[in-house]
Amino acid sequence: MAQDHYAVLGVDAKASADEIKRAYRRLALATHPDRHPDDPEAEERFRGISIAYTVLSDPAKRARYDTTRHLPEAFTGGQEMNVQTAKDLLSAVFGDVLGRQRRQRKRGRDIRYTLTVDFAEAILGTEKEIRFEALGPCSTCGGSGEKAGGRxxxxxxxxxxxxxxxxxxxxxxxxxxxRCRGMGLIHQDPCDRCRGRGARRESRAFRVRIPPGTEPGAERIVREQGEPGYFGGGPGNLRVTINLRDDPWLxxxxxxxxxxxxxxxxxxARGGKIPVPTVSGEVMVEIPPGVSTGAKLRLRGKGVPQEKGRPGDQIVSVILETPRLDALGGSGAARAEFEELLAKLDEFSATHPGLVPRRSAQRDDG
Ligand SMILES: [Zn+2]
Ligand SMILES: [Zn+2]
Structure with missing residues (x-):
């Protein structure tokens, strides 16, 4: 006597596709041969559950089974199914539920993307849209790789x-x-559009959040947005590596x-308000008059923002830029004019040593 597929799955004859799928998952996991090694009874049940699922999950086969199940020569859909095929069916439907090595083969590959942002954007945090061409689920077969109503x-x-x-x-x-490219499975009725891969190259777009204080080389992972898996295996992840464009000053x-x-x-010499670059644009900073190279000023809270607590500071190091005479050329009016200004400055400094007291003390030529 052929098995009653509904009874095997413990569902009634009006069960929805979803109920059938849930029952199959629960029972297939409970009787899986990997969990019951050398238990022929569990193996027999596991195969029966798998056959019942192949029939009842396919609308055409289920309809045929329903109309004939009470007849003596019922359509059972019942090709014999070996244990390996039954195991493969489970992972094709639910991915690697038992967490075995097979998972590595069927899971989609990760997609890697390098996103370059400005230094200031990484410090302050931002959100960026990225677009690229990559494999996405085939819209014709929904990623299964199989023709509608396929076997x-x-x-x-x-x-x-x-x-x-x-x-x-x-x-x-x-x-x-x-032959199977390492998958162990072959589509009997592959989707025409993606030729069974379950995926097609397409333009994809994502928004990536870059939290404040992101360091160069940091990785953002967008879960399950990598390449689609094979035979029901889960998709890989999208891994976005953050690259920083150097800032000219900061x-x-x-x-x-x-x-x-x-x-x-x-x-x-004069001091006063001078514009200073920061990650949030220029700010006017009061510079004390007579400041020398090496002086440091601290702009509180203008550093790296923190999730909790006080942000870092910006440290401003003063450097006096010495005029470069060579920029004016070896001769000419501009050069002569500037030489004159310098001579005046020397003359003035010689009579007012207090203008540059340390220089005067050291040189002792006043
Ligand atoms: Zn397809
Ligand atoms: Zn093979």
């Missing part, structure tokens, strides 16, 4: 579902099976940001 995947006959083939000789290595040291502030002689 489901079949164990690869060349490698017997193992996905690898051992070469000739005792020490020969195992290599990926060329550099980071821990939670602080450093900047060299270049001042002309007259600016340094």
């Amino acid at each position: 489901g995947p079949q164990t690869c006959s060349l490698c017997s579902g193992r996905g690898e083939i051992k070469g000739e000789g005792f020490f020969a290595p195992w290599t990926a099976c060329g 550099r980071r040291d821990g939670d602080d940001i450093h900047v060299d502030l270049w001042l002309s002689l007259s600016e340094a």
